[in-house]
Amino acid sequence: MSDDIYNLFTRFQTPDPGIGPRERAPMLAQELAWARERATMHRFNWVVVLVPPLSLGPVLPGIVFLLGLLAYQGLSAPGVDLDRIIGASFGWLVLATLLFMAAWIVHNVWRDTRDPTKRYWASMPDQGLVELEHHTLVSGICLWSNDYDPDCNTLMQWSDGKVKYVQDSGVSQWILARTAAGHWLVLKEQFSGDFSYGRVGQMPASDKLLQPQQQLAIAFAPGTNLPLGRRFDGALMPLMDTPYWLSADELKRLDEAAHHWNFLPPNRYGVVNDQDAAWVQRLVDRAQASVGPQPAGDCCAVQREQAPSPQ
Known part of the structure; x- marks a missing residue:
């Protein structure tokens, strides 16, 4: 899903001030069920919060550090001993990795708990x-x-x-x-x-x-x-x-x-x-x-019993 489609999807499910005032009424049971079903797509999810930083966080700082060393060696110091630098910096790299993962997790929690769409759907069904x-x-x-x-x-x-x-x-x-x-x-x-x-x-x-x-x-x-x-x-x-x-x-x-x-x-x-x-x-x-041609008076009239519709 492209960013444009995702943003449009999110805007569609978020209150829009461009929509004029309407009559408000209590939900029917069917409408409440549909509201709760829609709300499941926007619930706060610890899997979404934790999986990216826990799966990618341990390797991204190390990759960035190694690429930086390779660039430094190639551009400024061809004879530098990379093994010695990596060994001497291992403790700092571990600390930086832990801080990076913690910051990523905090950012995801902050983002999702303040997301207007998630906050709206967290309370909307219960308002009825x-x-x-x-x-x-x-x-x-x-x-x-x-x-x-x-x-x-x-x-x-x-x-x-x-x-x-x-x-x-x-x-x-x-x-x-x-x-x-x-x-x-x-x-x-x-x-x-x-x-x-x-x-x-x-x-x-x-x-x-x-x-x-x-x-x-x-x-x-x-x-x-x-x-x-x-x-x-x-x-x-x-x-x-x-x-x-x-x-x-x-x-x-x-x-x-x-x-x-x-x-x-x-x-x-x-x-x-x-x-x-x-x-x-x-x-x-x-x-x-x-x-085809219809008899006069019959072209638009069909008499049936009303059947309930889910949507």
């Missing part, structure tokens, strides 16, 4: 609060993708009152919804199961699909754009089902436009920016064309 961002969904269209990653082949899903790791099928349901504010809002639902390397995957059973209601509140970790859950309410949103499977290029572009991960204000979670809205509309047109 989330921030809600509300959207009214007018209508939407359902698309599909199959993007199995063999290096990251598990999902975390809410099941039986806890967050569990399950096998990732690679299949995702994408819902592009129009909001009352006139924006495109992108929702994504991933599914467990057997994976396939093909562009077209196996659609899940209808009772497992995300069925959005018209009133959506996205629950965020306070001060961040990191979602901890979705709260739906009201009538089912009119939704057009399509058999449209995204190409690799379309998936990459939609993933970037959706702002689901590692983005900064003024971008908003799930909300497509104006510069990407025309491309999303063309994608919707292609998906609608894959369905």
Whole structure:
């Protein structure tokens, strides 16, 4: 992971003053579980603190000392007796090595105990609060993708009152919804199961699909754009089902436009920016064309029972 990606990842999970005020509400059990799961990535870890100085500390001062002697011999004193100098300096080298290791350990402890991201996540779950961002969904269209990653082949899903790791099928349901504010809002639902390397995957059973209601509140970790859950309410949103499977290029572009991960204000979670809205509309047109002509009044309405969603 490059420094830029790591810094972006860290900023995304740290409270940002550029995010405007939101409504605060008590966490639901599922949101609390997700908050605690996210917090595990930022806990103070003695392994991280001690392993680098204890593994590299004993050899780095000696290497630097030896390289310095070799440079001195080559540049200023070709006939100097390095063995004699090393033998006479051994005690000082041991002391310098111990001081170097101790200073490295103290620095790591000081850095991690004062890290703003770690301090935030150490206390945030116990505060039991989330921030809600509300959207009214007018209508939407359902698309599909199959993007199995063999290096990251598990999902975390809410099941039986806890967050569990399950096998990732690679299949995702994408819902592009129009909001009352006139924006495109992108929702994504991933599914467990057997994976396939093909562009077209196996659609899940209808009772497992995300069925959005018209009133959506996205629950965020306070001060961040990191979602901890979705709260739906009201009538089912009119939704057009399509058999449209995204190409690799379309998936990459939609993933970037959706702002689901590692983005900064003024971008908003799930909300497509104006510069990407025309491309999303063309994608919707292609998906609608894959369905064919629809009877009047049936093109957008699908009546299903609401199924709970872990994310």
